[in-house]
Amino acid sequence: MNVVSLPEDPPVILVVDDDPSMRAVIRRFMEKDGYRVVEAVNGEQGLEVYKRLQPHLVLLDALMPVMDGFACCTQLQLIASESIRDAEVFTHIKSLQDASRTPVLMITGLDDQESVDRAFAVGATDYLTKPIHWAVLRQRVRRLLQQSQLYQQLELATRELQRLANLDGLTGVANRRRFDEYLDAEWQRLARENLPLSLILCDIDFFKKYNDTYGHQAGDACLRRVADALSFCARRSVDLVARYGGEEFAVILPDTTVAGASQVAEEIRAVVNTLEIAHAQSAVSHHVTLSLGIACTQPNLNLDPTMLIASADAALYQAKAAGRNTYFPQTCAP
Template identity: 50%
Template sequence: MTAPIEENQLLALIVDDEPFFRTVLRLFLEQDGYRVAEAENSIEAINIFEQLHPDIVLLDISMPDMDGVECCNKLHSSAQGQHTPILMLTSVEDERSINHAFAVGATDYVTKFLPLSILRQRLKRLIEQSQLQQKLLAANQQLQLLVNLDELTQVANRRRFEEYLSLEWQRQIRSQQPLSLILCDVDFFKSYNDTYGHLAGDGTLVKIARAIKDALKRTADLVARYGGEEFAVVLPDTDALGAIHIAKTICCAVRTLAIPHRNSLLCSHITLSAGSTTVVPQPNSDFQQIIATADRALYQAKAAGRDRFIHNSSLDSSFANPSYSLFGSSAPKRCGFC
């Protein structure tokens, strides 16, 4: 059903219930340098499409069981089909069927009596347009990625953090599921820069960002550089116990890096302070509230001696809840709780 494969050949899928017409098209396309796959009905076409991901589909509009319009709709609905040109083939120019085909994702149509020289140009134009569209899409995705990334650490930037937190806040208002936030600050980082220089400081921020990112196991979790030596972690659908576990894991991961800091007032290497909070967002509330609560918890962690995390589990400041730290508030200022 398919010609010998060469890496640079384009793959065309012919879908038609007439064997003679498929043969004519196949010979023509192979002569023009295409690889060719054939299907005699829509079900077979969908299976081949999912397996081979052709560069273009030539699809008969009139077939038994599932017609070409319905097949086109199913192909176009798939992720791959959204970028694959679908050329509808028709024996009779039925305006209603053609309009329906365009409505469900067809790229163009031709009659089966069209001269092959014109068909050749149509195919060339459709594939060139598809390739250009995919290049533009990739370029836009790369641009969007750059807009949302912190240039130094390659995690999300402040803009992306606030955008994502706002979206998750609204989503959790609808679902009434918990949303957690962790704010982290590198302990005595100004002293670190003064001691080792800003280049070393930049390298340390990169390592810390990577350690925080590696501590997150779900694609929905987002780590962002909040500003300077501060990082933020958004944890959708995460309760207080989950946030506490992640905060502890992050602090341990940074300590495990064992980055020397001889002028730290705590110990001989880099540590983190973190504040976390968990809330079920309510209607007519603002996501800035959760940031303020996590920021207060971070301040409490610093005031309690740093190298620790504190968790506040309610946006209501009057809510009596326990705080969690790396070691008790009466413990000596030392490193190590993992």
């Protein structure tokens, strides 16, 4: 049976209780077991300490002046909800993930069913009555910390699996599934905010001849280098580079006009040229080149984002017809 071990650094336990003698006893007991203890004298102070230190566990008294434990626990859950939303945007900020599932053990002299039900209703993870049975407290604290750590490990693993599910296995940029999801989400967001959306479709010129000449392993390496170049040029956090299919890539540029997208497209074209990836069978150059089609529109909730893709695809066709190794911009009506 696998056992979840506690972190090597001492877990931080926040004790919120208006009784100084009770806080002192709990502190000594918890510190004896190797935990780091911080104290708060009421719910309001407890919330401030919680937000500042983000403890691993909260031991919370129910009956206190200023703000009781039930109101405090309710506020803790609101803070946790905000942390979860923030963590969805800033997925690499671990402190927000840790704060999202901090267990709360309510310790109180109230032992009636109504108080117990109320404690769990406001978000308490567990409930312990006074006078405290210290052996029970020790085991519950350890169990809650282990469960919290396991939850965080599962959450991080789930996020990593989700991240991998959205990536193209060969190039490391977003895959077609992620492209479709992101385009739809940005279409709706920018429609509400009345902002423009640009899309660049990029195609490696004469890529079939490249594979036929140099082999598929060289072709895979070429795709990776081109993907890296696109990621270098579309550098804003809101920009998305995706492998659209085969040797074709797409770049979603939110809040970007056709002029801004044209600048990005020219930079992409120039950077790929400077890579000087040999392509002896190219009818354009002795090196790998790109053709790019740009489309820009003001999203409309009554329309489908596929019209933007169709427009960019038409622009890409025009870039190829113009001799390749170039880009063609166009604005499509919303």
